[in-house]
Amino acid sequence: MPPPRSIQKARIHPLGDTALLAELGSRLDTALNTRAIGLAAALRKRRDVRQAVAGYSSVTVHFDPDQATHESLGAAIKRLAAKRPKMAVPGRLHRIPVVYDGPDLDDVARAVGLSVEAVVEAHTRPIYRVFLVGFVPGWAYLGPLPEELELPRRHVPRTRVPAGSVAIAARQTGIYPLPVPGGWHLIGRSSVKLFLPDSDPPCLFRAGDRVKFFSARRAP
């Protein structure tokens, strides 16, 4: 029999006078992330909540200070977090073609002690989870990355990473939707559009979705 699911205690931290951070844990963990997404959805229904955004294992809650305090909302969050989570609905599955020719691919292979082919094989093996959407429009934090590809971020971040770059860092992977500064290792590129400014929501990936990469040949 599986062990009983432990009751998660939420830790409440003020984020200034109109927001708070509710931490459910500090591990990169699919179950924790599912709870965070569920908690954010439940909180968005409250009248005193302006917006609730799930992180990896936390929820950032923006509230109306005329209707709620950190204490009143914190108590409500602890009640909600103690409830048994609803069965998570599996997110949509996206299959993303990647041309593995990134400028850091050789360095990554050397650093982790694998061949380039083995790096590509490892990166295309899992079905990744979208843990959260954020940072810049269209960015999604995907993971967990296979352990054999785990590397710290680059010492010196690039001042401009081209849009479409497929990157890895720590136990995470992602695709840069816009040209922005970045410290992750660039292993490939994808032509998929992640930031969809004329759609609502304006992004392809949503928290809880699943992503599978496959290796595509260089376009002729």
Added chain:
Amino acid sequence: MTSVLRVIEPGLLTTIQDLGRPAAIAAGVPPGGAMDRFAHRAANLLAGNSPHDATLECTMNGAQLVAEAPCLVAITGADFQPRINGAAAPTWTSMFLGRGDRLSFDGRRTGARAYIAVGGGFEGDRWLGSRSTSLIAARGGMHGRPLAKGDELSLAAERSAPAVAGRHLPPGLRPAYSGHALHAMPGPHVRRLDAESRKLLFAAEFAVSREADRMGYRLEGHRLATSGDELLSFGLVAGAVQVPRSGQPILLMADHQTAGGYPVVAVVISASMPIAAQLAPGDAVRFIQATAAEASRRRLTLSSALATLSAP
């Protein structure tokens, strides 16, 4: 709709802004909106608008505009020394412009961002529920870009409130922009600072570096030392003081990234954000530790000041 004001010179960075798109942060889109919400709201109320109408946010210097139709305007926030047809014009006051009247600015005296409201509110592209210009997404406001020479600005609506010139917000009710002291509550990761850095955070004087824009301000003068494992990314808020590994704190502003994993050691209270919005590169800035009760008192002071401007 027909044009009410035409841009002769756009100034350094003038964008159409309203109260932003707070719901869009769940999709990774910065909330945006006016950096100084108090000045934005006050300008709108003086012009007989709703606080949700769009204003022009002028950065570091003013725009030069000419009226193509009679209109009621109000200029708030930073003092860039406005002039109408060359004669000094008051700030924080509603004024009529006749057709052909020219609004210009002499130059920056205090603050960093001035707001221009027009009776009826400025029209602009709506994106995700807001007319605010998002420069990173190139959407909203004037087609997602700053104003340019020759742009025609039109009204979002025919005015409904009676146009009254000469209404003003008394100086005593305006935020103390010259103070450069920001009240802030300790952040969730303040304990990651070493003892020395914790003292510095709420005592030392920092300076706003040249890397200061609508996304945030990198602060210099002191480095703050943090320890502990890398954090898992979480949702961020405007006002958050983040400390990356370099130790150089970053104060997040209206167009901030929506998620990140650097420790947040303090969060500037909402009533101090208008003052933060008026900081320019080179300005000194200090953080004063505040409680939630004090934040709420200061918030009330600002909302009562604005209430004096609401239509009777």
